[in-house]
Amino acid sequence: MLLKLILSALLIVLSFVGSYTMFEIFGRQERRKNMETLKKIHRINGRVFFLLFLIGAVACIYILSQTKAELTARTTLHAFSAVAIFLLFSLKIVFIKFYRQFYSYAKLLGILVVLLTFNLLAFSTGYSLVTGMGDRNETKQTQQLQLVAKSKEGSVERGKKLFTELCSSCHYTDKKDFKRAAPGLKGIFAEKNLPVSKKPVNTENIILQIKKPYKYMPSFNDLTDEQLADLIAYMKTL
Numbered sequence: 373m374l375l376k377l378i379l380s381a382l383l384i385v386l387s388f389v390g391s392y393t394m395f396e397i398f399g400r401q402e403r404r405k406n407m408e409t410l411k412k413i414h415r416i417n418g419r420v421f422f423l424l425f426l427i428g429a430v431a432c433i434y435i436l437s438q439t440k441a442e443l444t445a446r447t448t449l450h451a452f453s454a455v456a457i458f459l460l461f462s463l464k465i466v467f468i469k470f471y472r473q474f475y476s477y478a479k480l481l482g483i484l485v486v487l488l489t490f491n492l493l494a495f496s497t498g499y500s501l502v503t504g505m506g507d508r509n510e511t512k513q514t515q516q517l518q519l520v521a522k523s524k525e526g527s528v529e530r531g532k533k534l535f536t537e538l539c540s541s542c543h544y545t546d547k548k549d550f551k552r553a554a555p556g557l558k559g560i561f562a563e564k565n566l567p568v569s570k571k572p573v574n575t576e577n578i579i580l581q582i583k584k585p586y587k588y589m590p591s592f593n594d595l596t597d598e599q600l601a602d603l604i605a606y607m608k609t610l
């Protein structure tokens with residue numbers, strides 16, 4: 373979170389410096405004496421901006437590849453801005469370096485990059501800052517999980533049926549061997565730690581695994597609290 377904040381602040385500052393130098397270079401009626409320095413700052417600034425932007429993008433793509441989650445509307449807008457920034461920035465460089473006839477468009481593209489940077493950050497860091505999300509969301513989620521965990525005892529019978537339907541294709545229940553990267557769940561509740569994530573074994577963590585799996589397991593987000601309780605009840609008998 374802190375890293376994100378620092379990266380965002382840097383990108384904002386850099387885009388400000390970028391547009392300020394650009395305005396100073398092209399916007400003034402009288403010619404500035406220190407044009408060359410301004411241009412130099414603008415160029416270096418642009419490179420640092422692009423580098424930081426790429427680092428952020430690679431980090432995001434990596435996280436995305438790990439979670440495999442469906443994009444929310446907010447992340448979609450964030451990703452859209454990011455791709456647009458990348459394309460506009462590349463186009464701007466191409467115009468400046470190769471297709472000089474389009475040079476005048478480069479200024480407009482530069483402004484668009486700055487605006488989209490604001491957009492980009494508004495949908496990530498800005499949002500977290502305004503809602504104070506991070507922590508609050510997590511505590512809410514654990515509370516919810518605890519609620520599910522405490523709610524009535526599930527039925528072993530229904531749990532077994534559900535498990536056969538949804539989980540048996542990947543998980544053994546009579547041994548601890550792995551089957552297609554999925555651990556056998558025999559005696560799961562007698563263990564101290566979960567087999568793959570090594571989180572402590574408890575109802576909350578298992579429900580978390582079912583709803584928001586640790587890695588490759590598909591998510592079963594639409595199970596009702598009752599179905600979850602049934603599954604847990606059955607898994608306790610393994």
Ligand code: HEC
Nearest residue numbers: 538539542553554566567568569581585586587588589592
């Ligand atoms: C398509 C295969 C697949 C299906 C179906 C599946 N799982 Fe998994 N499961 C995995 C894999 C792979 C892992 C290893 C951890 C990971 O990748 O998330 C895993 C891990 C687990 C773990 C251990 C988590 C840990 O932290 O070590 C539990 C508990 C579990 N699954 C329960 C279930 C339940 C309950 C169902 C049915 C609702 C189910 N799984 C359905 C593939 C599957």
